[in-house]
Every structure is written in C-alpha cells, then in structure tokens.
Amino acid sequence: MNKERFDKGLEIRRSVLGAEYVDKSIQNADDFNMPMQELVTEYCWGEVWGRPGLPKKTRSMLNLAMITALNRPHELKLHVRGALNNGLTKEEIQEVFLQTAIYCGVPAAIDSFRSAKEVFEEMDQK
Incomplete structure (x- = not known):
C-alpha cells in the first residue's frame, strides 16, 4: 500500500x-x-478521484449514472449524499436520473429516484 x-x-x-x-x-x-x-x-x-482532470461534481454525476446502470441502491444512496456534498443540486441529480432512464432503462432510474428521495427526506429531517 x-x-x-x-x-x-x-x-x-x-x-x-x-x-x-x-x-x-x-x-x-x-x-x-x-x-x-x-x-x-x-x-x-x-x-x-484525486486526478485533476474532472471536478468532484462531474465525478459525482458520472457515479450516479453508473451506479444507476448497475442497480446498486445501497451505493447509490451513499453517492447521492456525496453528490450533494460535491455541490450537485436536487435538480441536477434529477436530470442525471432522467438521462439514465433513457440509456440504462426506466426501472433502474425509478429505483434511483426512489433511493434519492429517501436520502433527501433523511437529510431534511436533520
């Protein structure tokens, strides 16, 4: 290491x-x-993630799309929080999931919307 x-x-x-x-x-x-x-x-x-070629916000967008494509809801929730920490808005996250609906499939995007909504509600309660 x-x-x-x-x-x-x-x-x-x-x-x-x-x-x-x-x-x-x-x-x-x-x-x-x-x-x-x-x-x-x-x-x-x-x-x-430490490379200078992409900002963290862009890396988060990519991760949300790829994790949606892979249908990994636990990791998605974690990376929704990370995306918010990296400056993405709920509207930008929404756009990522709408894009994934077309290219990764509607069921995968629906699950991602559902998971993200749970994260937003948890964060709003804090």
Whole structure:
C-alpha cells in the first residue's frame, strides 16, 4: 500500500462521503475486508478521484449514472449524499436520473429516484 496515496484518498473519501461514514467503515473492517478498504481508499479515491482532470461534481454525476446502470441502491444512496456534498443540486441529480432512464432503462432510474428521495427526506429531517 502506498501510504501517501492512501492518505490522499482518505481525505477525498471523507470530504465526499462524510468522515463519520468513512471512519466507521475503516474501524469496522477486519482481517478479511480491510484489504478491500485499503484498495478502495488508495486507488478509487486517492488515484482516480484525486486526478485533476474532472471536478468532484462531474465525478459525482458520472457515479450516479453508473451506479444507476448497475442497480446498486445501497451505493447509490451513499453517492447521492456525496453528490450533494460535491455541490450537485436536487435538480441536477434529477436530470442525471432522467438521462439514465433513457440509456440504462426506466426501472433502474425509478429505483434511483426512489433511493434519492429517501436520502433527501433523511437529510431534511436533520
């Protein structure tokens, strides 16, 4: 593991997903899944998210579309929060999901709208 890239990834991951969530994920890791936490933090967040070619807001839009296409609602909810942290508005998230309805399928987009609405309601209650 590259400590410098891991630390950079940890900083980016915390800023997007929230320190509480990220720290809990790492603290709850055991010998079995810690290598995955390290891999995700170092390469996904440190190497790719840390590149200068795209702003975080654009990366969030891409993630919402790809996660919708893959139909991964748990990850989608996490990345809806991240997208809001990266400056996306609800209207921009809505547009991403409308776009995915055409290219990924209406059922996938409907599930994403449903998941995002749950996140918005949870966040509004806080």
